[in-house]
Amino acid sequence: MNITHDLHVHTYLSACCRDKEGMTVTNVLAAAEASGLRTVGFSDHLWMNAAVPPSSWYRPQDATQIRRLRNDLAALGPSPVRVSVGCEADMRAPGQFSITPEFAAGLDHVLLACSHFHMKDFIEQPADTSPRAVAEHLVAFFVSGVRSGLATSIAHPFLPIGDTARLDAILGSLSDAELTDALGVAAERRVALEITVGFLPKAGPEPTFSLETPLRLLTLAKTSGCRFTFGTDAHDLPSLDHLAGLQPLVDRLGLTDADLAVH
Template sequence: MPTARDPLADLRRIAYLLERAHEKTYRVRAFRGAATVLGKLPDGELAARAKAGTLTELAGVGDVTARCVVESLAGEEPVYLRRLESTAGQDLDEATRSLLEALRGDCHAHSDWSDGGSPIDEMALAAVDLGHEYLVLTDHSPRLTVARGLSAERLEEQLGVVADLNAGFAGLGLSFRILTGIEVDILADGSLDQTDELLARLDVVVGSVHSNLKDEPEVMTRRMVTALANPHLDILGHCTGRLITGGRGTRPESRFDAAAVFAAAVEHDKAIEINSRPERLDPPKRLLRVALETGCRFSIDTDAHAPGQLDWLPNGCARAVACGVPPERIVNTLPAADLLAWAASHG
């Protein structure tokens, strides 16, 4: 008789692959939710319900997830999972794969503390599985209320949670670390949407424009140049704010003087983000080339809001390779200690 698989692991793997494929959120939640519900059952009840055909009597378990559990308990790879695995491969050219392997971590990721879909520990463990040495946790700042941005009090609380998780990783002998951070809103006057005291305590700060994206070019330029001069900002996130596809529709690029913005990044030794989200892929390649020629550093990030999205780094790597960005200009090819030293040099 085949040995039973771990049905909860199979459900979570399905959710991960759906996230990586940028599938609808409700589909992901169906599998993650079912795994959570079934994980709370007393010993023996999962197998008993699978045998009796009563799994779907549990709230949050549907016909598809129940079928996956039954197949898994029978020692079979669930058909749903097998189909996803067969189409999940990413054909990367040698240069893109080499750059991907050079990355030590991801400097832009969200958890369910703001608008992400998973707890911090789940995001961290997914990063560990990808071979990352670190993950910078960058939940949103307070004024982005639509994304449940963190008040100073909540961010302070989050710092304690991260410290506890890192102590747990160290206790397990893992070299992996969650680095503290924030995706802080760049406000209309170029100031940053969090207290200087808290920003100074964070490991890495990503600053992004999320409002008034249709400002006149001179206004937007002044806004970003001012932010880049702020000693607490390390990385300029998704600089044009564009959306090229996806459920939120499309959005044109913000207009600004790219030469002036990128020159400010070089002057203050800040990094320009190469955002790997499929609906962003920001900056466009023409601006990425301008930033490269200006002498900018870069950070290839996923802007992940779910564990499976942490596997989007190849998108950014492919764009960096296409534009000739060398690995030594990419800050997340640095070991954690060197990344932290670079960020600390701005303060």
């Protein structure tokens, strides 16, 4: 099976975009067409839940993100690439989400991030920094996220942002049974897991993790009946090319179209 969608693409509208001039819908769709993709999901950050106050970083990123994106798309001519208009939503803590069900209903998809633990002054932190404490925190966020009714797919699942160098130890502290219990909730709720470029260990001198660690997670997810989406989490145009790096994961997992939430 070949990868034909990228549901996790940020545009110039996201505050963390590394290429404000390059990450336009025109450029992204042109790159997608050139690489043979059938579907692109635009998933900019935003916060639209008055009951859960945003951080100062999130505050300017509101519903205008979607309006501006739709305006940009309306100005384009026809494209052979199907567009899914969505967002990357977030959690401040279990049960505290950046968007409401009403807002989610107006989107084509919602990617829900359940592991932005690098936002230490905003996102609820683990009880301590031990691998087991971080792992338990990941599980609590994940289960709350999949039960929220908001998510199409969980963005970079079980990938503790800012602490990925310890991924082997963190996920290694969870038994197969513990992971399967959490993944079973996602399967029951029909919430997909994103197979992210973030699962690919970085080359170089910095500490990294083994590819076998995300493969273990994804194998258990598949066995549990979970479906999947693919995402580069691209913040610049060159990152769009990294999608092909996920093909070895697809092959080792033996995925078919029936395993996907998006086609």
